[in-house]
Amino acid sequence: MEALKIIEQDGRYIWVAHPATTNPGGVGFSPISFSTEDAAKADWDIYLRSPGDGKGRTLRTREQIETLLRVAAETSPECNGASLPxxxxxxxxxxxxxxxxxxxxxxxxxxxxxxESAIIGLQAAYNLIDKVA
Structure with missing residues (x-):
């Protein structure tokens, strides 16, 4: 049984995890797509090392979520060169x-x-591990 599958969708890649490898109650797939298979695998590796919050979300640092937002922005011409909050x-x-x-x-x-839809997906999957305001 494979712990991970990388699936190509419209030239981008998502990871899909076997349920036994997900954080308890956590997502079993990447909420955003990546430009390369290697990038999807790298995010999977981070996901595996990230703790769960005990309520169904995986904990990620602010920097990790910022990176995921930038990755999601890669697919939009409106976001080219944009500074994201x-x-x-x-x-x-x-x-x-x-x-x-x-x-x-x-x-x-x-x-x-x-x-907006990427943000909603990320919010459903991840909570901030650091409570810096």
Missing amino acids: SPQWQKEDASGCNWYVDMDTGDPVKCLKYL
Whole structure:
């Protein structure tokens, strides 16, 4: 039984994990796609080393989530050269997520609107491990 599969979708790659290898209650697939198979595998390796929060999300550092946002932005011409706002810590919301991205700031706002579905997917999968405001 394989612990990991890399799947190509429209020229980009996602990882899919066997349920026995996921964090308890955590996601079993990458919430965003990567430009190369190696990049997807590298994110998988980080996922495996990341602790769970005990509530269904994997804990990631602010820098890791920023990197994932930049990876998601690669697919949009509106995001070319854009400066993305950093994830901000918050008290867990009703869904259990402890971070947000201010969608009304940044360069340009069109890029953030494009990234909205990626942000929602990342928020469902990951919580910030560091509570720096």
